[in-house]
Amino acid sequence: MKALDAEVVVIGAGVVGSAIAKELSGYRLSVLMVEARPDIGDATSKANTAILHTGFDASPGSLESRLVARGYGLLRDYAGRVGIPIEDTGALLVAWDDEQLSVLPKLQAKAKANGYDATQIVDADAVYARVPALGPGALGGLLVPGESIICPWTTNLAYATEAVRAGVQLRRNWPVERIEVNDQVTTVHGPAGDMTCRWVINAAGLGADRIDAMFGYERFAIVPRKGELLVFDKSARALAPVIVLPVPSAKGKGVLISPTIFGNVMLGPTSQNITDRTDTATTVDGIEFLRRKGMSLMPELMMEEVTAMYAGLRASTQHDDFIIEADLAQRYVVAGGIRSTGLTASLAIAEHIVVLLNEAGLRLRARQDLPGPMRMPNLGEGFMRPYRDEQRIAADARYGDIVCFCERVSLGEIHDAFASDIPPVDLDGLRRRTRAVMGRCQGFYCGARVQQLLDQCAEERP
Amino acid sequence: MTARSGDLHVDVAVIGGGPAGLSAATHLRAAGVGDVLIIEREHQAGGIPRHSQHTGYGIRDLHRVLNGPAYAAELVARAEACGARILTGAMATGWSGPLSLDVTSPSGVYRVHARAVIIATGARERPRTARMVAGDRPSGVYTTGQLQNATAIWGQHPGSRAVIVGAELVSWSAVMTLRHHRCHVALMTTQYARAESYAAMTLPGRLLLGVRVATRTQVVQIIGKDRVQAVRITHLDSGKSALVPCDTVVFTGDWIADNELARAHEVAVDPTSSGIIVDAGLRTSAAGVFAIGNVVHPVDTADVAALDGVHVAAQVADYLHHQSWATAPVELQAAGALRWVSPGRIDPSGPAPARSRLLGWGSTVLRTPTITVEQGGICLSRQKLVWPMSPGRAFRMPWSILANVHPSRGPATITVA
Numbered sequence: 111m112k113a114l115d116a117e118v119v120v121i122g123a124g125v126v127g128s129a130i131a132k133e134l135s136g137y138r139l140s141v142l143m144v145e146a147r148p149d150i151g152d153a154t155s156k157a158n159t160a161i162l163h164t165g166f167d168a169s170p171g172s173l174e175s176r177l178v179a180r181g182y183g184l185l186r187d188y189a190g191r192v193g194i195p196i197e198d199t200g201a202l203l204v205a206w207d208d209e210q211l212s213v214l215p216k217l218q219a220k221a222k223a224n225g226y227d228a229t230q231i232v233d234a235d236a237v238y239a240r241v242p243a244l245g246p247g248a249l250g251g252l253l254v255p256g257e258s259i260i261c262p263w264t265t266n267l268a269y270a271t272e273a274v275r276a277g278v279q280l281r282r283n284w285p286v287e288r289i290e291v292n293d294q295v296t297t298v299h300g301p302a303g304d305m306t307c308r309w310v311i312n313a314a315g316l317g318a319d320r321i322d323a324m325f326g327y328e329r330f331a332i333v334p335r336k337g338e339l340l341v342f343d344k345s346a347r348a349l350a351p352v353i354v355l356p357v358p359s360a361k362g363k364g365v366l367i368s369p370t371i372f373g374n375v376m377l378g379p380t381s382q383n384i385t386d387r388t389d390t391a392t393t394v395d396g397i398e399f400l401r402r403k404g405m406s407l408m409p410e411l412m413m414e415e416v417t418a419m420y421a422g423l424r425a426s427t428q429h430d431d432f433i434i435e436a437d438l439a440q441r442y443v444v445a446g447g448i449r450s451t452g453l454t455a456s457l458a459i460a461e462h463i464v465v466l467l468n469e470a471g472l473r474l475r476a477r478q479d480l481p482g483p484m485r486m487p488n489l490g491e492g493f494m495r496p497y498r499d500e501q502r503i504a505a506d507a508r509y510g511d512i513v514c515f516c517e518r519v520s521l522g523e524i525h526d527a528f529a530s531d532i533p534p535v536d537l538d539g540l541r542r543r544t545r546a547v548m549g550r551c552q553g554f555y556c557g558a559r560v561q562q563l564l565d566q567c568a569e570e571r572p
Numbered sequence: 573m574t575a576r577s578g579d580l581h582v583d584v585a586v587i588g589g590g591p592a593g594l595s596a597a598t599h600l601r602a603a604g605v606g607d608v609l610i611i612e613r614e615h616q617a618g619g620i621p622r623h624s625q626h627t628g629y630g631i632r633d634l635h636r637v638l639n640g641p642a643y644a645a646e647l648v649a650r651a652e653a654c655g656a657r658i659l660t661g662a663m664a665t666g667w668s669g670p671l672s673l674d675v676t677s678p679s680g681v682y683r684v685h686a687r688a689v690i691i692a693t694g695a696r697e698r699p700r701t702a703r704m705v706a707g708d709r710p711s712g713v714y715t716t717g718q719l720q721n722a723t724a725i726w727g728q729h730p731g732s733r734a735v736i737v738g739a740e741l742v743s744w745s746a747v748m749t750l751r752h753h754r755c756h757v758a759l760m761t762t763q764y765a766r767a768e769s770y771a772a773m774t775l776p777g778r779l780l781l782g783v784r785v786a787t788r789t790q791v792v793q794i795i796g797k798d799r800v801q802a803v804r805i806t807h808l809d810s811g812k813s814a815l816v817p818c819d820t821v822v823f824t825g826d827w828i829a830d831n832e833l834a835r836a837h838e839v840a841v842d843p844t845s846s847g848i849i850v851d852a853g854l855r856t857s858a859a860g861v862f863a864i865g866n867v868v869h870p871v872d873t874a875d876v877a878a879l880d881g882v883h884v885a886a887q888v889a890d891y892l893h894h895q896s897w898a899t900a901p902v903e904l905q906a907a908g909a910l911r912w913v914s915p916g917r918i919d920p921s922g923p924a925p926a927r928s929r930l931l932g933w934g935s936t937v938l939r940t941p942t943i944t945v946e947q948g949g950i951c952l953s954r955q956k957l958v959w960p961m962s963p964g965r966a967f968r969m970p971w972s973i974l975a976n977v978h979p980s981r982g983p984a985t986i987t988v989a
């Protein structure tokens with residue numbers, strides 16, 4: 111029999127697929143990760159609110175509740191090891207009417223049921239003491255000290271980089287179109303060719319139901335739920351010292367105000383079911399809705415300039431929980447419906463899948479020959495950036511050559527991104543790896559030079 | 573600069589080597605100030621004119637008409653000839669003291685300690701996101717600055733069919749750049765009833781450029797996954813909307829002062845103009861810190877920015893000599909069709925501002941505007957001007973209208989109607 115291309119194929123290189131690939135790379139097993147888009151982390155994982163959730167408000171007893179709580183701790187540890195920036199801002203859930211106020215004790219009880227004991231109910235004065243810029247009318251709040259902010263891009267990239275360095279093969283621009291399952295071998299087909307494997311893991315995000323259908327299932331149907339967000343100028347950062355959460359309602363988590371790891375403030379998301387899985391455009395109505403919300407939540411914030419606008423699509427399904435199941439007969443695992451907490455839960459999802467694979471009889475043996483520890487470039491505003499690092503600049507002048515002025519991204523960091531294990535292929539990818547061009551001027555000053563660097567890099571690529 | 577990292581001591585630190593900063597440095601040296609350091613983050617000093625290839629620069633300051641790059645080169649040469657030091661590739665990133673700056677450059681990280689600081693960081697155009705224009709995020713979306721930087725300095729090409737958002741003076745600069753690169757301008761949009769600076773342009777000018785201008789129109793959505801394919805425009809009065817196919821969108825004008833260093837230092841900024849608030853001597857609210865050029869009045873032409881530099885030099889030299897810093901007593905407020913006015917504070921008994929002019933910004937076209945000055949409910953002067961006000965270009969007012977302002981009767985209001 112012809113050798114297999116890999117023992118396991120992971121479909122999708124979002125934060126979930128990349129976490130799975132990284133986890134599997136720790137075992138003696140050949141793994142291939144395929145991604146339809148030109149780059150990893152280019153779908154839902156790039157467009158979220160980037161909060162490391164404690165899981166205090168999950169449905170107790172659900173798989174999601176368990177994996178979010180577990181993922182929170184795992185990701186914190188991992189972030190510390192590889193240098194993913196996290197800021198422990200904490201969150202303040204604010205009640206704006208009597209009904210919401212009456213929900214706070216219930217939320218506190220729910221948090222306890224989820225194993226999270228650190229919440230605290232506070233009065234209106236304490237709310238304004240913590241966030242003086244809040245609009246009038248707050249009646250009280252619930253403190254959730256563990257909620258933190260994290261860099262979603264570095265997280266996804268760190269997983270994928272660690273996987274690739276440990277030998278996982280990554281294929282970008284490789285959409286899976288058809289899957290054939292035989293006795294011993296599964297063949298995965300795409301326009302770029304075929305690949306053979308024994309196991310398939312479906313982490314295809316918004317496309318997960320389609321992959322699932324290729325295995326004959328009709329377990330779930332994905333309804334993309336659009337979330338639009340506005341990101342405000344860095345001058346606004348002091349207005350939002352903590353994450354300001356709304357009281358969740360039947361309609362979802364609601365609109366929040368959060369500092370970002372890059373030093374901005376974000377307002378959103380909206381929540382709108384749509385049909386087109388590729389429609390990540392912001393809308394006139396969505397922006398208007400956020401403006402109105404912002405005016406009542408924090409009027410001062412609305413005086414600041416908007417630096418960025420984007421929309422992400424939650425992969426929601428008819429079920430209220432993650433769908434993570436193994437099919438031994440077809441040697442197939444699905445991780446679907448990872449809607450609004452997948453960034454936080456990612457490492458726990460991967461860990462859970464390893465358990466499922468072990469139970470299914472795939473003999474996973476830990477590797478002893480893993481490459482040494484790695485360190486990701488820091489994109490966090492709260493940590494040392496190269497432009498301030500005297501020693502780094504003394505050693506290599508390119509770190510003192512600032513290309514993107516608004517975000518203070520140096521030529522050295524841009525060159526590092528091009529020379530990395532998973533180099534960017536377009537402006538958006540470079541932005542996610544370095545922050546270049548994502549600042550307040552949106553390219554007025556540096557857009558042309560950055561484009562030049564990208565073109566030059568594309569020319570030099572073999 | 574041979575020293576690597578560390579502390580630098582200078583008499584005057586000028587942040588920004590555009591027309592304003594360069595001419596300030598030149599005239600400071602001419603006034604006998606010893607050590608003047610320009611901190612410029614680009615690899616070449618000169619500011620915006622470096623990549624603005626058309627003519628029209630230098631009229632009021634150099635009394636010549638030059639194209640942008642030639643003008644920039646001339647100002648750099650003059651500053652250097654006068655013995656000002658220009659540190660290029662060096663960005664002021666923050667403050668480490670009242671008159672001390674953190675600076676990053678390839679040669680190291682410096683703390684520059686000065687006896688006086690001049691902020692001359694310019695202004696940028698408001699980009700698509702800050703205008704909250706909905707839609708996809710494709711390539712092909714520019715500001716004029718980026719477009720000209722891309723084409724003039726980096727030899728990149730715009731698309732073949734463009735929509736220009738805005739009809740300010742700078743918008744016509746964008747038209748010329750696109751023309752030069754054989755990019756057809758399908759439409760220019762403006763929210764105003766008349767194309768702001770267009771209305772003030774000469775008939776031959778209009779015929780020559782021959783661009784279709786949609787007034788009272790807003791671009792509300794950008795369509796296209798990879799590259800722009802179209803924009804949706806809406807008429808502000810009728811609410812009717814239409815799709816305009818194009819592969820390039822240029823957001824022009826609608827300026828934002830580059831005031832970040834000022835805000836980081838709690839230097840007062842005008843919330844309407846985003847410009848730094850100064851008095852007639854270009855002093856800011858922070859002792860020893862001056863501000864000039866487009867970061868004060870976003871925006872006027874380059875020669876006016878350069879003349880700020882001339883004006884500030886005498887003020888700074890005087891400050892270095894006497895070390896006294898007084899806050900001008902009277903706040904100026906803008907009303908009516910006047911959106912903002914600079915200087916924002918004045919001392920009626922003090923010297924006049926640069927060129928003896930007040931600068932402002934209009935919200936509508938007025939052929940013969942009337943200016944009224946009031947203080948404490950009393951009308952101090954009323955005057956009809958013989959030049960028009962039009963949105964999208966600076967509106968200049970004579971200093972003499974403030975002749976009767978009293979130093980201790982509270983804010984004075986300038987109304988234009």
Ligand SMILES: Cc1cc2nc3c(=O)[nH]c(=O)nc-3n(C[C@H](O)[C@H](O)[C@H](O)COP(=O)(O)OP(=O)(O)OC[C@H]3O[C@@H](n4cnc5c(N)ncnc54)[C@H](O)[C@@H]3O)c2cc1C
Pocket residue numbers: 121122123124125126127128144145146147150151152153154155156157158159160161162163284285286287313314315316317318321336337338379422423424448449450451452453454455
């Ligand atoms: C507005 C919003 C806010 C959010 N806020 C948070 C938050 O604060 N904290 C948090 O923890 N989570 C948050 N989330 C959720 C989180 O972003 C997601 O749960 C997570 O990104 C899902 O990751 P994924 O890898 O499953 O999906 P994706 O990132 O969508 O990755 C799936 C990948 O599979 C690829 N793919 C699909 N089909 C195929 C195919 N046929 N062949 C090959 N490849 C394919 C896709 O191209 C994609 O790259 C938020 C989500 C949204 C939308």
Ligand SMILES: Cc1cc2nc3c(=O)[nH]c(=O)nc-3n(C[C@H](O)[C@H](O)[C@H](O)COP(=O)(O)OP(=O)(O)OC[C@H]3O[C@@H](n4cnc5c(N)ncnc54)[C@H](O)[C@@H]3O)c2cc1C
Pocket residue numbers: 587588589590591592593611612613614617618619620621624626627628629630662663664665692693694695716717720742745746830833864865866867871872873874875877878
């Ligand atoms: C497209 C276009 C066309 C124009 N056409 C004309 C024309 O025909 N005629 C005319 O007279 N005017 C024209 N203008 C206006 C003219 O360019 C400006 O008025 C002039 O450049 C303002 O000078 P400035 O020194 O205030 O600012 P700028 O020229 O913007 O210079 C500011 C400088 O400060 C630097 N800087 C900013 N922040 C920092 C920092 N933190 N550290 C270090 N350096 C910093 C910048 O790199 C820049 O070099 C045009 C403008 C544009 C955009």
